[in-house]
Amino acid sequence: MIHYFDNCATTKVDESIMQIIINYATSEYFNPSARSSFSLQIANKLNAAKEIIAQNLGASADEILFTSGGTESDNIAILGSLRAKRGNIVVSSIEHSAVFNTVGELSNRGYEIRYANVTNDGHIDIDDFVSKVDEQTLLACFMHVSNETGAINDIKLINSLVKEKNSKSITFSDGVQAVGKIPVNLHYLGVDLYSFSGHKIHASKGTGGLYVKKGIKVSPIVFGGGQEKGIRSGTEYVGGIIALAQAVKLACDNIKQNSLNYTRYKQTIRDKLINIDNWQENCTDDVSPAIMSLAFADIKGEVLLHMLENYDIIIGTGSACSSKNKQSRLSKSIKLDGRYSEGIIRISFSKYNSLEEVELLADKLANSVTELRKIMLK
C-alpha cells in the first residue's frame, strides 16, 4: 500500500466522483450546446454545478467559469484582465509557476513587473506588497495559500489595501491550495478574480475554475464556439465539471473535521522528530492545516524523498510543478539559512491519510534523517 503525503501535487480521485465522470462519459455524453432535449438537460446540470460551487465558495453562480485547471484559470485571469497597454503588475515572489511565469510573459510584452517580498515563513509581506501598488498598477496577484509552505495570506486585507491605493487595479488571488482546505467566502474576501483546481481536491485532472466578480471584464485567450460566456471556448468536460462541483461540496463540508485530523497529524510528526536536531517547520502561524513544510540541515530534500520511497511513502519537495527547475525560489524567498536551503520537504495531507500511516511516516522520516546525516556528516 502506498502512503501518499503529496496531496499538494495532486490527489487520488474519490470513487464516488469517478462514478460521476464515467456516467457522463458513457451514458449522458451529449454536447450541452447541441439542440436536443438531452443536451438541454446537460446544460442545466452544468448550471447546477456552478450553483453548487458558488454556494460553497460564497459567490454567485454567474461568477463561476469552468476551465481545464489552475494553470488555465491563472492565465485567463492574468492575460485576460489587462485593460491597458502600459502599466505595472504587482506580484508576490512566491507565487506558483502558473502565475509567476505568466506574469513573466507580460514582462516580455512590455509591462513592468514589481515583485513583492515574502516574510521568513512564506507569507506575503503585506507592507512591501502594498507599497509597490500605485496609480499605474493594472493588476495585483497575491496567492491565498502558499503551495510550498502552506502560509495563508490575509487576502481580504491585501485586497482592501490595494483597492484603497488604486481602486481601478484588478486583484487576483490563486486559490488552488485553499479551496476545500480552508473556508473560502469570495464575496467576503472581496478579490476580483480567484482560481481553483479540481485535482487537488479528489476530482479529476483537467478540471478547475475561475471566479470573476460581477462587473469585472475578462477577455478570452482562446477562441471558438463561445462556451462559458465566450471567455473559455471549447466543449465543456461535462463529467469532469459535475464531478468537480461534487468534490468542492464534499471537501468544503469536511473542512472542519479534516483540519482537526491534520492538526493532530502535524503534532504527531513534531513529537516523533523531537530527538532530531537541526530541523525547522517553515511556517507555523496562519498556516494551512493540510501542508507541513520542513527543512533539515545538511541533507537534500530529494534524497529524503527517495529514502522514504523505499517504504512506499511519498512526500514532496517544494512544488512538483517547478521541480524541473533546479533551484527553488522558495529557499531564496524565505531566506533559509544555507545549511537548510536544500533540505526542504513538503508533507501534505488528504482525507485518505490515517494516524497510523502518519506515525509510520514520522518514524521513517526520523530514521532516514539520522541515517543520512550519519553518511553526510562524518
Added chain:
Amino acid sequence: MRVIIIRYSEIHLKGNNRDFFESALISNIKTVLKEYQYDFARSNARYIIRNFDEEKLNEITDKVKNVFGVHSLSVAEEVDSVYDEIVAAALKYSPNFGSFKVSTNRADKRFPMQSMKVSAEIGGEILEKKPALTVDLFNPDNVIYIDIRENGKTFVYSQTIKAVNGMPVGTGGKGIVMLSGGIDSPVAAYMMAKRGMSLRAVHFHSFPFTSLQAKQKVLDLAKIVKKYTLRMTVDVVSFTEIQTAIHEKCPEEYMITIMRRFMMRIAERLARINGAGAVITGESLGQVASQTLESITSTNSVAGIPVFRPLIGFDKDEIIEISQKIGAFETSILPYEDCCTIFLPKRPVTKPRLSAVEKVESALDVENLVNNALNNIETIVIE
C-alpha cells in the same frame, strides 16, 4: 523503377579484409532496415535497394545515412539502357529553373554513344522541354547524373545525400562506454562507433541520492546512441555503497578521484566479462578537476586495458555541436543530478599524486566493494 544507390566509404581501401568490412556493413544496413520490405543487391562498389515501399523512401534514406561506413546515397531511376528511356528519366530528375549540366559515366562500352555525346544530347533534350533552364558546365545549380552500367541498365539521379562515413560498427572491436547522463559521454560513444567499435554501456547510479528520473535519462540517451551503435545494453551499477564508503573513510578532496578509480575498475571488469577490449570515457583535458593530466593518470593507472577518450582535445562548444547533431543534447541537459554531484567536495584535488591517492584509498576494501557492485548490476537491453 525507383531505387536507392548506397555508396560506401573508406572500406574499399581494406585489401584482403574487404569481405569482412563489407559483410559487417551489409549486415548493419539490414539491421536498420529490418522493419521494411525491399530487395538488396551488391553492385560494383555500391549497393542497390529495389522494390521498397515508395512511401517509406525518406524513412529508409534517413536510417541508411546514419549507418557508419556509408558514404552517400542517391535516389535514382533505374531504366533500360535505351536512349529514349534515359531521356525520360533525365527529364523527370531535372529541375524547372536555374542552371544545370548532365554528367555521364559509360561503363557499358556497348552503348552506342560516347559519354560526352550522351551528356550533350540529353542536355539538349532537357533544354528543349524546359526552356527556363540554362546550361552551366562549370558551376551548375543542379547536376543530372547518368550512369550506364554493364548489365544493360542505367541509373539517372540528381541528388547525393551525404551520409556519416566512418567504419562499419562491429569492425573495430568492442568497448564499454561510461554513460553518465551528461553531454560528453553520448558523444564519446558516437565517436567510437564511427570508427567501427561495438559498444556496451555502464552507468553508475546512486539511489536514493540520485533519482530514478536520472537513470531514465541515461536510458533515453542510450536509446539515442543506439541509432548509431545499432545495439545497446546498459549495465546499471548501484554505486551508493562505494560512494558512502569513500565519503566515510577518505579525505573529502579525494572523493572524485577515488570514485573515478572505482568506476574504471568496474568498467574494466565488465569489459572482460563481456569480451570487450577497451573502456571509453567522455573526458576532455582540463574540463573539470577530474580531467587534468594528473587526475587522468590516477584513474588510468587502475585500468589494465586501453582507455579511449575520443573527446580529449575537444572544446565544450565542439562537443555540444556533435551532441546536437546526433540528437542527444536536449536530453543531456535535463536537470537531474548524477552520482558525481552528491558528495561534491568544496575543493577537489586538481593534481592528485598517484602515491597519495593510493595511500588514501588503502583505507578501503577495494576488491570487496568492486565485487559487491558487480554482483548488484541491473542489465537493461535497449530495444
